[in-house]
Amino acid sequence: MMHNLTIKQMSEKLRTGEFTSVQLTQHYLDRIDEFDTELNAYVTVTPELAISMAEEADKKIAAGEAELLTGIPVAHKDIFCTDGVKTSCASKMLDNFIAPYDANVVALLKKIGMPILGKTNMDEFAMGSSSESSYYGPTKNPWDHKAVPGGSSGGAAAVIAAGLAPMATGTDTGGSIRQPASFCGITGIKPTYGAVSRFGIIAYASSFDQAGPMTRSAEDSAWMLNAMAGFDARDSTSLERETPDYTAELERSLKGLKIGVPAEYFGVGLDSDVSDVVKTAIAEMEKLGAKVVEVHLPNKDLAVPSYYVLAPAEASSNLSRFDGVRFGYRCEKPTDLEDLYKRSRSEGFGEEVKRRIMVGAYALSAGYYDAYYLKAQKLRRMVRDDFIKAFNDCDVIMGPVAPTPAFNIGEKSDDQVSMYLSDLYTIPVNLAGLPALSVPAGFAQDRPVGLHIVGPYFSEAKLLNIGHQFQQVTDWHTKMPAQYQ
Amino acid sequence: MSLGKTEVEYISRLTQIEVREEAVEGVAEKLSNILELFAQMEAADTKDVLPMAHPLDAVQRLRPDVVTEVDQHKKLQAIAPAAADAHYLVPQVIE
CATH class of the missing domain: 3.90.1300.10 (Amidase signature (AS) domain)
Structure with a gap:
């Protein structure tokens, strides 16, 4: 076929x-x-x-x-x-x-x-x-x-x-x-x-x-x-x-x-059947002549919170273009400009999108920028540097x-x-x-x-x-x- | 960190996303759960670590200051919710 x-x-x-x-x-x-x-x-x-x-x-x-x-x-x-x-x-x-x-x-x-x-x-x-x-x-x-x-x-x-x-x-x-x-x-x-x-x-x-x-x-x-x-x-x-x-x-x-296998990736939370599949695949690579070495990515647990600050923050800015004016959804019979913006966005976006825009805007707002956005950007560097070190x-x-x-x-x-x-x-x-x-x-x-x-x-x-x-x-x-x- | 009604109303204003009165509590709870995830960042020692904006530390590329866009307003306004005479139409702002 x-x-x-x-x-x-x-x-x-x-x-x-x-x-x-x-x-x-x-x-x-x-x-x-x-x-x-x-x-x-x-x-x-x-x-x-x-x-x-x-x-x-x-x-x-x-x-x-x-x-x-x-x-x-x-x-x-x-x-x-x-x-x-x-x-x-x-x-x-x-x-x-x-x-x-x-x-x-x-x-x-x-x-x-x-x-x-x-x-x-x-x-x-x-x-x-x-x-x-x-x-x-x-x-x-x-x-x-x-x-x-x-x-x-x-x-x-x-x-x-x-x-x-x-x-x-x-x-x-x-x-x-x-x-x-x-x-x-x-x-x-x-x-x-x-x-x-x-x-x-x-x-x-x-x-x-x-x-x-x-x-x-x-x-x-x-x-x-x-x-x-x-x-x-x-x-x-x-x-x-x-x-x-x-x-x-x-x-x-x-x-x-040389294959680096991070010990941190096989810890708590990984399904044991998935772990077996992945280990078998790595063993297959060894049969093909590859060597396995242990590496460490110590900051891996910081990646998820860091990402969920940074990505929604960028999204809150990127998605501000959807305002019901130039293209896309516009609400029915807006009473004034603010009503047009607010209802178009509230009715046009789904729940998860609204949630991420709101979280992102909050992370960027006065008083929280340093604690959330800047901190997340610093963690981003730490996560990146872990990889660079591991690739040595x-x-x-x-x-x-x-x-x-x-x-x-x-x-x-x-x-x-x-x-x-x-x-x-x-x-x-x-x-x-x-x-x-x-x-x-x-x-x-x-x-x-x-x-x-x-x-x-x-x-x-x-x-x-x-x-x-x-x-x-x-x-x-x-x-x-x-x-x- | 837990959010209350005041914060939800503030975020609603910042994002121009309406949160109905009956939904405020639910939205506050879901956003608070996410902020709890963010709290995991606090324990990390980031003293002397520079914030990273671009994975390859690249800088913005500049281009010659010449016109690159051609006039496509008819095509672009054809998909607008309301447009006339090369203008986008919105509810009257000034009486």
Whole structure:
């Protein structure tokens, strides 16, 4: 079946004429039709756009102007502005918002000729770890419909796991690519902060937000990251450095690789089945020639409180633009300007978004700035310095992505702090701005579990090399839930 | 730290987010739970630690002071809740 192929295989078959991009794209659209009513992984499906882009891609292929990804369809998280297409960020606030321009990532993939299947569901404004806070209702985990797919890029992870798209874009502010990748048994990489342009990505917390690919395999992610990354003058924090070829190191041996395993990551709170899966995966790396050394990240417990001060503080500023005046939701019959602002925001935002705006504004307010915001920024440096020190003794750090496999829908939605704490392994990486990968490593309680591989700045090619080598000797990344095979 | 009605009303004003009278208690409780999480930061010794704003300690990039935006007001105002003659319309502010 077409949806079981790797990206490289798809590309080759498109080139040799075994099938066309229109046929491939239609195959995915048919599967979306068949399965997505139940999964709710797409907010918007764009069949006409997809087919017209596929027709153009077929012309490019026929003319010999194709790149490796030309003709391969993609799903964009509904946080990426897509010209002429509803871009809702899964919020009532933007339910009527037709983006007037393309995000840089969308433009880059369009230029290559990757047909857009649609926009994927997510936590509202990317604020969440379960995709339950979407205005359009929760996405289900393809492995178990009672479970969440993770978040905030839960829709993107679900469409890859269920074979409703071969590639998807995601964003990761506190773990939003890696945790859903872990929960849905797919591969996802958060690149170094600044490696992929944020232009046209609806901002949540600008000093953390970073986009990346979500795919079946590390090899697929490497190809997609090649297409997404690069300097963009329109993003003021875009890195001005040459973009490497992220596929260049895929085949390199892991012999001599030094893996740091932080003792702190295997303490209280980590599910024992998840711990076993992660330890088995690390043992597999040793069989491939890697060596394990113990490292320490002593300030890891400070990362969650620090992040939940800084990210909401940035959000309270970023989301002040939603005022009911220039675009988005406006309340009915406002009596005066303040009523317009207040009711538009109160009716347009969901509960978790309002909560984070309020907490963030409070942390920045007079009298609390030093105790909360400044203190959190200092802790951010301490967390970052822990990583830098650890990388003196190892090449990469490995551990769990999340303390448990996917939890049930509704299980944590009333307990924010418990939900926040479940991001304890992913958040430190965002504070430090480092790249990190999640690869499928097994199952716990019949739900997928990912292995978290964190590297120094700009080590994406190394991380993908490790993921790829692991996937040469394991088959977790090829597994699909029975009903979607 | 526990928030009360006064603080919730203050935050409501700061954020322009309405909190209805009957919801104040619930909002105060949820925000207080989050502030309890923040309290974990207090114990950490941050003396001599500089605050960090950017992971790579990068500084803001400057660009030449030239016009880069083209006039797209028709396209951009097409998605506005209410606009006319290149203006955004809001309820009358001055009588």
